[in-house]
Amino acid sequence: MRARSYRKSAVVCTVAMLTAVGASSCAGTGSGTAAGGSTGSGATTLTIQGDAGNPALVENFNPMQPSSAMHGVNLIYEPLEIVSPIDGTFTPFLASGYKFTDSKTLVFTIRQGVKWSDGKPFAASDVVFTFNLLKKFPALDGNGVWQHMSAISASGNDVTITFKTPNVPFAGVIAQTPMLPEHVWSSVADPVKFTNTKPIGTGPYTLGTFAPTQYALKKNPGYWQADKIVPSQVLFPAQASNQNTNQLDVSSGKFDWAYNFLPNVKTTYVARDPQHNIYWFPPGGTIGLYLNLTKAPYNDVNFRTGISLSLNRPTIANKAVNGYLGEASMSGLILPNLNKWLDPSLSDQGLVKQDAAAATAAFAKAGFTKQGGKLVGKDGKQASMSIVMPNNFSDWVAAATEVTNELKAIGINATTDLPQYAQYSTQIQSGSFNAAMGGFGGTGSPYTDFNNALNSSFAAPVGTATANNFERFKSPAVDKSLSQLASATDPAAQQAATSQLQQAMFTQTPVVLLYYGGSWGLFSTKAFTGWPSAADPYTLPANYNNSLLTVLTHLKKS
């Protein structure tokens, strides 16, 4: 299932069973040369836990349809640059570099000597064609690039893009748009419905075979950095629709690279082949408690501070993600990923400790005092909070249950509300909630993270849907810092604006950040090494987006 980045999978019935496996010594069966991988001597096959086949894979290699295209499409088409989801650094691919000539004009220099897999040369005109296609078919423009771009033109090897308003951080979204060959796509009648079963790209792999239960990509010998690509074949066997089966599949050692939440991973995965099986679960996003800032008492910063000080975040993180990841920094940055942006003036990296005395003081400033075990406001009523979240996000539910217990202990009548996702999404988008669990950030770009969560232009009135800023935070000062960050091209100015935003996050608590959600990377070093790790965190271990391309250019034969 694509639906599974950093929240853990819903069903973990097999916990007990898998834990029992620990001692048993039956090592994982062959990984590098798993089913169907015989391609002659010297050939190396990489097996990646693939897409969800429900019950069969549907062939689709249209890179502009990220929700229905096969994951392997990320190895066939390349973007201009890839932006690290960890710290936002750019790695050049089809562009050899980019620069802002001013804060509204972005110039990419196109790489020379790149060929499409059918032998035709890649050129700046392909880049212009791709963006114009997104303009012509807004259904393909899922990232809304044309809401920010005003024009694109090519001259020689340079492609110049102009923005409607200064937006330096948006370069990341533009740079990561997959590039299409004009000579193929110009004759596609309806690219929105096009399933592209004979994909022609510039990437390191081309489509080999496709079956409803597995597809294989084979190495593109004409790839412009072919010397960096080790596996001659990449297999993507379909996942089951059932999480328990997927966990058993991963445990049994069928994959070189899997992405799956596993309970007790040291026993259920590492111990199955201690020599080769490794895992890396870095933070991939922040989970927070969203309070509706249009309602009293949540609109009072003192009340929010009181809530934040009342919570024991390490315990919440432990209940939610089994201790794999820790408490979240109230700076709004994912740490350690974004350490380089952290404002040094924040105490203790922005971590907020549980402090009953300080919380009581904050609540008192908000007009709430403890009377007979209840936190009572000036109107004599007990403070209450109903926290809404989708019923199948098991880690959110576990965290929220702990939050309500801790809030009850300080006298707030806290409850959880567990509807279906659709209802949850309607509630938070229209602003009809008291409190809600939600994701915060995780794009690797501090600007995008803060802008989505705090920009007042997203703060639609209650009853009108918005896709961001669900808490409806409005602050002219924060808006100003955001626009400064959007137009800043030099690092010092970017750092200054980012620090202001962290301060605002820390002092005004628009969202009570709780813990980091994980990115569940499981690797075998039997056939390949060079996987992303805490020591070499070049990307998140996600095997369903362009991190695939980043990882494949780092792998070495073991």
Next chain:
Amino acid sequence: MTYLKRKVVLFVITLWAAITLNFALPRLMPGSPVDAALAKLASTGIPVTNAQRQAIEVQLGVPNTGLLSQYGSYLKNIATLNFGTSYSFPSETVAQTIGKALPWTLLLVGVSTICAFIIGTLLGVYAGWRRGRSADSVVTLGSTLFGAFPPFWLGLLMLYVLAFKFTLFPLKGGYAPGATPNLSPEFFADAVSHSVLPGVTLVIVALSGWVFGMRNNMINTLGEDFVTFAEANGLRTRTVALLYAARNALLPNVTAFGLSLGGIIGGSVLVEGVFSYPGLGNLLYVAVNNHDFPLMQALFLVITLSMLVMIFIVDLLYVRLDPRIRQ
């Protein structure tokens, strides 16, 4: 022949009711296909923008016409067997999607239903004949125990022990990954090894119903005068048990068997889900998850139709089996 006429009229009315209900039910579900698609995106943690929402609405071609005109075109489409394109499998028609899944379910659930019926009925005959003795207790207790297991739990247990721990059987799917379904002996053997665990699960769970039905009918029949007469005539035990008692006790079980054959098409959503079997049950699960109205409706229609047709056939069979009805 008024009996037959009545049954035909009843069949047509039930059919219309089922078809209309089939139209209404998916539309009463909360949420829309767009919401379901967005939920998938949102759970990757990255906020969903309005641009993405619009893009998905256009891609799915979500109907936003009135209910009445939807009902009209729905009836027309059913008459022409045109179920449109599903949201989950946009590159093929719904009929093709179902056509690919149907044989898997027919074989797996069909074979296991017949096996469960035969084994369960024989065990029931045995238990009924030896009623009150230890063999009876073993059979009835055993089938109660297994029958009480939730099918998906039993499936998971088998999966864990036989497929994961001892790697005797494959973990998932209907055939090896990468293979294309064909009629070669190799593929057939592969498919059989993949269907053993789900098949055995289905048989074990269904067994107890047949055992109990048959055992209780047997005990009733064994009390009848003609059985005592047969015994008094000195016939062999087996002849009395099988030809006299069992044959008469079988009737209610045959009716139930007809109905359970009708239920085959619906497959077994949970068991197919556990084993990721490429059948209709799994397909239904996917369709519901994705709010895939066209696929769901076609599936429900196939399921209700097969059930109604089986009921109709059983009704007709009754005319032959039970002379009293013919009057």
